[in-house]
Amino acid sequence: MEKNDDISIDLTRFQEINESYLDKLSGDKVLTFDVFDQDGNTVFSSGRTISGDDIKKYSASGKRFFIPRPNESTGSFTHEIINKKKMNDLAEDTATMYGEIRKTGKMNYEQYLSAHAQLKSIADGLKPEDKTGGVLSLLREIKDFDHYTYTHSVNVGILAMTMAYKEMSSSDTVKMFALAGYLHDIGKLRIDPAIIQKPGLLSPEEYYRVMEHTREGYRILDSVADPAGNKAVPNMIKLTALFHHRKFQSPGYPFRTIPKDKSREAAYNELPEISRLIGICDMYEAISSTAPYRTPQEPVKALRYMLNLSNYLYSIEDTYRFLKAISLSLNKGQPFLNKGDFIMIESVKIALDTKKKQRIYEIARIEDISRSNFLMPKVQIFYDVVRRKKIKPINVDLRYDTSRRIVRVFESDRIKEMMRQQLQ
Amino acid sequence: MSKILVVYDNRTFGEFVTFVVKTAGMEADFLDDPLQLFDYVTANTPTLIIIDVFLNHVDGLYIIEKLRMVEEYRSIPILVVSSRNEPLSLFDALERGAVDYLASPINEDLLIEKVKKYSATSPG
Numbered sequence: 001m002e003k004n005d006d007i008s009i010d011l012t013r014f015q016e017i018n019e020s021y022l023d024k025l026s027g028d029k030v031l032t033f034d035v036f037d038q039d040g041n042t043v044f045s046s047g048r049t050i051s052g053d054d055i056k057k058y059s060a061s062g063k064r065f066f067i068p069r070p071n072e073s074t075g076s077f078t079h080e081i082i083n084k085k086k087m088n089d090l091a092e093d094t095a096t097m098y099g100e101i102r103k104t105g106k107m108n109y110e111q112y113l114s115a116h117a118q119l120k121s122i123a124d125g126l127k128p129e130d131k132t133g134g135v136l137s138l139l140r141e142i143k144d145f146d147h148y149t150y151t152h153s154v155n156v157g158i159l160a161m162t163m164a165y166k167e168m169s170s171s172d173t174v175k176m177f178a179l180a181g182y183l184h185d186i187g188k189l190r191i192d193p194a195i196i197q198k199p200g201l202l203s204p205e206e207y208y209r210v211m212e213h214t215r216e217g218y219r220i221l222d223s224v225a226d227p228a229g230n231k232a233v234p235n236m237i238k239l240t241a242l243f244h245h246r247k248f249q250s251p252g253y254p255f256r257t258i259p260k261d262k263s264r265e266a267a268y269n270e271l272p273e274i275s276r277l278i279g280i281c282d283m284y285e286a287i288s289s290t291a292p293y294r295t296p297q298e299p300v301k302a303l304r305y306m307l308n309l310s311n312y313l314y315s316i317e318d319t320y321r322f323l324k325a326i327s328l329s330l331n332k333g334q335p336f337l338n339k340g341d342f343i344m345i346e347s348v349k350i351a352l353d354t355k356k357k358q359r360i361y362e363i364a365r366i367e368d369i370s371r372s373n374f375l376m377p378k379v380q381i382f383y384d385v386v387r388r389k390k391i392k393p394i395n396v397d398l399r400y401d402t403s404r405r406i407v408r409v410f411e412s413d414r415i416k417e418m419m420r421q422q423l424q
Numbered sequence: 425m426s427k428i429l430v431v432y433d434n435r436t437f438g439e440f441v442t443f444v445v446k447t448a449g450m451e452a453d454f455l456d457d458p459l460q461l462f463d464y465v466t467a468n469t470p471t472l473i474i475i476d477v478f479l480n481h482v483d484g485l486y487i488i489e490k491l492r493m494v495e496e497y498r499s500i501p502i503l504v505v506s507s508r509n510e511p512l513s514l515f516d517a518l519e520r521g522a523v524d525y526l527a528s529p530i531n532e533d534l535l536i537e538k539v540k541k542y543s544a545t546s547p548g
Contacts (some may be wrong), residue, residue: 038522204515249434250478250506250528262481308529311436343442361439385439386444407436418447 014066019059034064039420068332084123087154090118094150094182101187102219104310112232114223119157119178126165126174135377151287157182159326164324180240181232181278187217187241202249217241219327236274243275244282247313269315279313280306280322287328303327303336311346311407320405323375337375341366341415344408345381345398361385362404363419364396373399375406382423390422426543428452431461431487432505433479441474441530448536448545462490465497471543474526477507477513485516492521494522501542502523505530 013279014036017360022035035044043058043065044050058065097115101107107410160181164174187334188196191213195206202210218241221233246252248268258267268276297305303323310319327336337343345362360382375396384391398404428445430452432438435546445452455464458479464470473491477484484504491497504517507527514525523542526535 231445249437250476258480260481264478267486288456305529311434312528344436344443359435361435361443363443383443408440410532414536415447415532418449422447 008123008186014068017065017067019055019065022055022065023052025077026052028053029164030363034068036100037063038066076106086122090122092155093118094154098150098153098189099292101186102193105190105220107186107220107224109224109232115182115404116175116179118162119182120175121180122158123161123165123171123175124388131166131168134413152289153182153185153291155285156278156281160278161406162329163277163281163322163325166329167321176234176236177274177278180237181281183216183217183221183237183245184278184282185213186220186241187213187215190216211245212244214242215316238274239272240278243271246271246275246279248315249312254385265315276314276318277322280318281305283309283313284322299331300336304332304411308335308366308408309405310413316346316405316407320375328371333371335371337369337374337377337406339366339369340413342410342419343406344385345404346407347404349403367395393404426450426471427468427538428543429461429464429473430454431458431473431475432456432461432492434456434476435492435530437476437530439506441535444459444530444532444535445539448539450539458484458487461487465491467495470500472501472539474503474539477517485520488517488520488522488548503542503547
């Protein structure tokens with residue numbers, strides 16, 4: 001730890017910012033990181049807005065401002081912020097629109113167009129530099145509306161949009177993702193609110209009713225027509241509403257029968273890409289935000305949870321796409337895996353003689369990780385799961401070994417301690 | 425010595441569960457072909473079976489039902505794996521004689537706790 005005469009803050013972890021930089025972050029924007037003073041106390045906490053007067057007040061009292069440093073010198077740590085006012089406007093409009101749709105059970109063409117226009121204006125406001133860096137503060141920011149479905153829809157839309165944007169998709173794709181995410185749960189408006197808000201376990205009948213929101217969503221969107229009588233909503237958006245609860249290993253719903261010659265996984269991979277990815281955004285949003293009768297998970301916990309769902313509810317490929325695109329942004333620019341974490345690695349080998357694919361599993365510990373290789377860290381492999389024995393530890397840099405992929409991260413301290421003992 | 429049998433055609437999942445159980449000091453075997461289950465059970469009696477109800481081309485519920493029909497296997501506790509999204513199959517599994525369930529993603533502490541609890545009550 002590096003110490004300075006007049007400051008007791010750890011300079012390897014924090015960097016000083018000047019007033020004028022902080023000034024740029026004031027106004028109607030929301031902080032996505034904590035700002036500290038030289039003693040390490042939080043001056044402004046993330047999630048709040050700051051005014052120019054605040055900054056003047058603190059600097060007059062002799063405070064200097066520090067922010068967490070990114071892990072590595074490469075990669076900028078810009079603090080891009082989605083405009084809070086726009087988000088709130090959208091949430092407000094959503095509340096009104098959803099209220100009307102709930103009454104009539106239908107969505108009309110004007111409502112569809114206005115949703116489209118709202119999201120388009122947010123998508124057009126994204127800055128090119130955020131494709132590579134940038135920290136977005138979107139989840140849990142719309143606190144003024146406590147109705148779960150509104151905030152959930154807005155959040156999933158923004159999440160899906162940001163993901164598509166970070167993947168360098170075309171602006172049409174970005175808008176498509178935004179709209180598909182925003183409208184994916186629209187069918188819930190035809191389900192009795194008493195069931196959706198019911199605490200605790202639902203009865204089988206109630207579950208069947210909730211599951212119907214996928215088909216109802218498709219029906220609502222399918223019936224939207226422009227004045228000339230043509231169907232207004234693109235197919236991909238309707239299919240997202242229909243299929244976003246389908247899963248990789250477990251069937252999900254709506255139910256389907258899988259032909260004998262096909263595996264569940266193959267059937268899943270035939271679904272439209274957009275519905276699979278929005279399914280992931282939907283799950284992430286559900287576990288990371290406040291919902292009735294559930295405590296929200298911190299981003300880092302939620303991201304590890306998503307990784308542990310890979311190859312189960314979602315395919316590894318899709319999970320990695322999601323994590324690669326926005327996990328840094330969601331976790332204040334920091335990797336969600338840490339040095340010292342125990343992980344399980346999967347690799348696929350093809351046997352030379354039989355040409356059969358074989359899956360190998362190994363246990364390893366993360367030795368070194370940085371922002372640029374957060375899914376491909378340096379690891380030490382010490383256990384062969386398939387042969388069930390300890391092996392001579394080998395160090396592998398996963399950046400150069402693309403056949404090995406992290407599929408699970410161990411969370412239990414007890415198990416970690418047992419592994420440590422067995423390592424010795 | 426108690427022996428836990430993990431049956432799942434998803435290797436990632438099965439290997440993970442087996443590893444955690446073994447690390448906690450218990451014996452565990454993993455079958456990635458559910459069709460071998462009956463051969464295995466005939467040869468060695470496990471103290472506990474962990475199975476998913478969603479298997480490719482085999483109905484996990486059917487397997488549970490079959491196990492419950494044979495006198496000698498009736499007392500082997502069965503833990504089913506379920507995700508929050510599949511509550512219906514969970515009801516079915518418990519109805520057919522499974523003792524408890526594990527939600528995915530697996531909470532390692534909870535897994536060990538449940539395995540210990542049910543293998544202690546098992547006669548096997």
